[in-house]
Amino acid sequence: MRPSDVLKLTPAGLCCPLGGFHIDPLRPVERAIITHGHSDHARAGHGAVLATAETLAIMAARYGDGFTGAAQALAYGEALELGDVRVALAPAGHVLGSAQIVIETKPAAGPVLRIVASGDYKREADPTCEPFRPVGCDVFITEATFGLPVFRHPPAASEIDKLLKSVALFPERTHIVGAYPLGKAQRLMALIRAAGCDAPIYLHGAMERLTELYQEHGLALGDLRRIPAGSRRDAASRLPGAIVLCPPSATQDLWARRFADPVSCFASGWMRVRARARQKGVELPLVISDHADWDDLCRTITETGAAEVWVTHGQEDALVHWCTQQGLKAQPLHLLGYGDDGEAEPEDRPADDAGTAGAEP
Amino acid sequence: MNRFAAFLDRLSYEAGRNAKIRLMVDYFRSVPDPERGYALAATTGALGFVHAKPGLIRQLIAERTDPVLFGLSYDYVGDLSETVALMWPAPAGAAEPGADHKQQPPPTLAEVVETLSAALKPDLPHLLARWLDGLDETGRWALLKLLTGNLRIGVSGRLAKTAVAQLGGLEPDAVEEVWHGLSPPYTELFAWAEGAGGRPEARDPAPFRPPMLSHALEEQDFDTLDPQAFCAEWKWDGIRVQASAGERADGRPVVRLYSRTGEDVARAFPDLAEAIAANSGFRGALDGELLVVRDGRVQSFNVLQQRLNRKTVTPKLVLEFPAHIRAYDLLVDGTEDLRALPFAARRARLEAFVSRLADPRIDLSPLVPFGSWHELGAARAEPAASGAGVDADAIEGCMLKRRDSPYLPGRPKGLWYKWKRDPYLVDAVLMYAQRGHGKRSSYYSDYTFGVWRTVDAATAARELVPVGKAYFGFTDQELLELDRFVRRNTVNRFGPVREVTHAADSGLVLEVAFEGLQASTRHKSGIAMRFPRISRVRWDKPPSEADDISLLERLLAGRISA
Numbered sequence: 051m052r053p054s055d056v057l058k059l060t061p062a063g064l065c066c067p068l069g070g071f072h073i074d075p076l077r078p079v080e081r082a083i084i085t086h087g088h089s090d091h092a093r094a095g096h097g098a099v100l101a102t103a104e105t106l107a108i109m110a111a112r113y114g115d116g117f118t119g120a121a122q123a124l125a126y127g128e129a130l131e132l133g134d135v136r137v138a139l140a141p142a143g144h145v146l147g148s149a150q151i152v153i154e155t156k157p158a159a160g161p162v163l164r165i166v167a168s169g170d171y172k173r174e175a176d177p178t179c180e181p182f183r184p185v186g187c188d189v190f191i192t193e194a195t196f197g198l199p200v201f202r203h204p205p206a207a208s209e210i211d212k213l214l215k216s217v218a219l220f221p222e223r224t225h226i227v228g229a230y231p232l233g234k235a236q237r238l239m240a241l242i243r244a245a246g247c248d249a250p251i252y253l254h255g256a257m258e259r260l261t262e263l264y265q266e267h268g269l270a271l272g273d274l275r276r277i278p279a280g281s282r283r284d285a286a287s288r289l290p291g292a293i294v295l296c297p298p299s300a301t302q303d304l305w306a307r308r309f310a311d312p313v314s315c316f317a318s319g320w321m322r323v324r325a326r327a328r329q330k331g332v333e334l335p336l337v338i339s340d341h342a343d344w345d346d347l348c349r350t351i352t353e354t355g356a357a358e359v360w361v362t363h364g365q366e367d368a369l370v371h372w373c374t375q376q377g378l379k380a381q382p383l384h385l386l387g388y389g390d391d392g393e394a395e396p397e398d399r400p401a402d403d404a405g406t407a408g409a410e411p
Numbered sequence: 412m413n414r415f416a417a418f419l420d421r422l423s424y425e426a427g428r429n430a431k432i433r434l435m436v437d438y439f440r441s442v443p444d445p446e447r448g449y450a451l452a453a454t455t456g457a458l459g460f461v462h463a464k465p466g467l468i469r470q471l472i473a474e475r476t477d478p479v480l481f482g483l484s485y486d487y488v489g490d491l492s493e494t495v496a497l498m499w500p501a502p503a504g505a506a507e508p509g510a511d512h513k514q515q516p517p518p519t520l521a522e523v524v525e526t527l528s529a530a531l532k533p534d535l536p537h538l539l540a541r542w543l544d545g546l547d548e549t550g551r552w553a554l555l556k557l558l559t560g561n562l563r564i565g566v567s568g569r570l571a572k573t574a575v576a577q578l579g580g581l582e583p584d585a586v587e588e589v590w591h592g593l594s595p596p597y598t599e600l601f602a603w604a605e606g607a608g609g610r611p612e613a614r615d616p617a618p619f620r621p622p623m624l625s626h627a628l629e630e631q632d633f634d635t636l637d638p639q640a641f642c643a644e645w646k647w648d649g650i651r652v653q654a655s656a657g658e659r660a661d662g663r664p665v666v667r668l669y670s671r672t673g674e675d676v677a678r679a680f681p682d683l684a685e686a687i688a689a690n691s692g693f694r695g696a697l698d699g700e701l702l703v704v705r706d707g708r709v710q711s712f713n714v715l716q717q718r719l720n721r722k723t724v725t726p727k728l729v730l731e732f733p734a735h736i737r738a739y740d741l742l743v744d745g746t747e748d749l750r751a752l753p754f755a756a757r758r759a760r761l762e763a764f765v766s767r768l769a770d771p772r773i774d775l776s777p778l779v780p781f782g783s784w785h786e787l788g789a790a791r792a793e794p795a796a797s798g799a800g801v802d803a804d805a806i807e808g809c810m811l812k813r814r815d816s817p818y819l820p821g822r823p824k825g826l827w828y829k830w831k832r833d834p835y836l837v838d839a840v841l842m843y844a845q846r847g848h849g850k851r852s853s854y855y856s857d858y859t860f861g862v863w864r865t866v867d868a869a870t871a872a873r874e875l876v877p878v879g880k881a882y883f884g885f886t887d888q889e890l891l892e893l894d895r896f897v898r899r900n901t902v903n904r905f906g907p908v909r910e911v912t913h914a915a916d917s918g919l920v921l922e923v924a925f926e927g928l929q930a931s932t933r934h935k936s937g938i939a940m941r942f943p944r945i946s947r948v949r950w951d952k953p954p955s956e957a958d959d960i961s962l963l964e965r966l967l968a969g970r971i972s973a
């Protein structure tokens with residue numbers, strides 16, 4: 051059996067005809083397996099959804115309980131037979147509940163073929179989710195959001211240190227930190243606490259629901275507060291010296307004007323490139339990402355032992371070239387509809403809607 | 412070096428003046444000598460060493476990376492130093508566990524600067540590669556920018572000196588006074604600022620004296636100011652310059668032409684500097700205006716600009732654009748400091764000094780006689796008929812100086828005033844808007860505006876052609892309204908830029924004030940404006956009534972005056 055018999059590219063996304071399901075489909079399908087809760091991967095309206103319990107909870111929080119006809123949870127490491135294939139989930143280290151999907155053909159159909167669709171993933175330690183676990187396979191499907199050798203993320207702790215030093219140096223200003231409301235925001239809170247800062251952190255409304263969900267899953271995030279209502283002239287309600295987390299679009303929104311001489315910060319892997327940070331008017335770029343950087347993409351491909359690599363959304367060309375140099379068979383899968391190249395005008399997306407303003411690919 | 416790089420990195424994103432000063436003070440306070448002194452030198456452009464060429468950097472990266480990956484990365488990042496800084500591979504073996512001892516320790520900035528100042532060109536590749544191996548991404552970026560001479564972080568020398576002054580209770584001008592006698596790493600300067608040492612000796616035979624600046628005259632000032640207490644001069648549209656000359660211990664002359672901010676511009680005006688050096692009567696410091704004078708006639712700022720634009724000063728350039736100083740104050744006569752004397756007394760000394768020089772390149776800025784503010788106002792409106800004659804084109808108003816004013820650094824109150832000629836005005840149409848920086852990053856505060864141009868004389872069809880960009884002149888309230896207008900009337904987007912509706916019957920007219928025009932090949936309109944700012948928002952005026960480019964073209968050709 052060939053890999054292309056197991057997984058096919060269709061307009062709705064990657065489809066496994068043998069198992070009768072799609073992976074992270076872009077449009078409503080009968081049966082979907084969802085890698086993680088970011089809105090470009092997890093959409094409402096499928097007949098049935100299989101995912102980790104955490105991902106199902108995130109989808110319910112975003113879209114309401116009726117987001118799918120039938121929901122089925124599968125824990126990491128558990129396997130399930132679906133049609134002519136076996137399916138298992140392995141942690142992807144991207145956000146709470148994020149999973150790689152492991153698809154195996156059955157021995158009856160000839161030599162067993164194992165394909166891993168990794169969704170979005172990262173290798174750097176993250177206190178808010180299970181660490182990535184490499185799974186040996188024949189075909190590895192990888193993202194390439196940061197698939198250029200210029201993207202090498204520094205340790206997140208050193209970026210948080212930068213933020214806290216700035217807060218200490220400018221105690222009269224508010225630091226407003228743009229961060230995707232699912233995953234990045236909670237990771238920042240956890241990192242700030244790990245750095246020994248226990249001051250209150252103020253949250254934009256778009257962060258609240260998902261942050262509660264992380265807390266319900268046992269994550270301690272310390273003193274979190276709602277931004278107090280108050281007039282702009284009231285000095286205390288302008289939160290001098292505080293850290294405020296909000297969706298990236300809000301840092302440049304009219305909303306940001308209520309704070310005390312705000313320092314505009316943005317936590318994203320894109321901040322590695324100066325022109326990007328400047329274009330967004332960022333004053334304090336924080337290079338913190340929930341995606342693997344170039345070195346980790348390459349390392350992961352090697353660790354899976356896969357002889358064939360399919361490269362999905364992002365900078366496919368460079369990664370495909372690298373694989374070829376390593377003697378691996380590689381091809382880009384031109385999947386459209388995933389990811390955010392960061393160019394979109396942020397304010398055009400409603401800032402209070404976690405689903406659209408909030409998703410990092 | 413990594414610490415220095417992190418500091419530069421943060422500075423390069425910070426737009427606010429006070430925030431920049433705070434970052435610098437914090438850095439100078441927490442980093443020891445000589446590291447901080449070299450950092451100060453790097454930010455003020457005071458470091459000199461062999462620069463690395465882009466070719467060398469390309470060669471180093473080509474030896475270490477795949478050409479296809481480099482090409483894709485460079486395309487994406489768009490800046491050579493940054494691309495190389497980001498993709499420079501970890502040295503072989505560094506990633507292995509327990510390999511720490513193999514890794515190069517990061518160099519300090521002091522090590523880089525001291526090594527480079529002694530280095531020869533052939534040493535560069537090896538040195539650079541070794542340092543790059545030891546640094547992190549930001550450190551490599553800063554090193555490459557420093558070595559290629561492209562460190563631009565928006566910090567003026569003045570700002571850096573202000574930060575040094577703030578380490579202790581010094582005035583920035585006090586730092587200026589000693590600055591030119593000092594060299595990196597400025598150990599004595601820091602010791603003085605921090606109260607750990609005395610004032611460094613001004614050993615420079617031709618030091619900079621911080622200039623005295625004026626306030627803009629306002630309407631109500633006429634009621635309180637006594638005309639008898641003041642002298643008036645023309646305000647020249649050139650470059651304020653302080654010509655300072657002295658002698659070294661061995662008798663060799665030293666000449667400096669300082670700009671208002673204390674940069675020595677003598678290299679761009681060797682004709683003047685050499686004349687001063689050769690004239691033994693010129694020892695001291697005078698304050699005046701640098702102008703181009705041809706055939707006894709002062710040329711407009713445009714002409715001076717043409718000389719300034721040239722990178723190399725050729726004999727032909729010097730002949731074509733003869734530099735000249737029109738003197739208006741004498742700060743030091745020989746070795747005698749005159750700054751405490753009243754203006755009237757200094758003026759008498761200046762007149763004697765200039766006549767002693769007998770150099771056609773240096774003359775006196777004449778006093779403008781007047782009895783009342785009304786009389787002076789008339790002279791200001793008609794300089795040509797009020798004694799300025801053919802030089803009137805280079806005059807942009809009057810200066811008023813109290814007869815009893817000593818020469819004080821900075822902008823003391825109540826002593827000197829500038830009464831500028833009214834600016835030119837044009838009604839233009841808002842075409843594009845872009846977000847500001849820092850505090851203004853949530854506002855569309857940078858405005859590109861245009862005027863009408865006839866594209867088809869037969870049908871009288873017109874189009875708007877952009878003529879300038881302004882980002883100040885409006886009040887906070889007007890900014891709110893302009894921002895709202897932009898957001899509601901966007902017709903197109905190009906990255907961070909919004910195109911705003913601009914047709915004959917819909918759009919916004921801005922009254923733009925500016926100081927002058929220059930011909931420019933870089934602008935589609937062929938015209939560049941000097942100091943444009945929004946003087947009024949004409950909510951009442953339809954775009955069809957905005958001005959035509961022929962108005963500006965006539966102004967440029969000198970056929971009309973304001």
Ligand SMILES: [Zn+2]
Binds near residue numbers: 086144170411
């Ligand atoms: Zn994602």
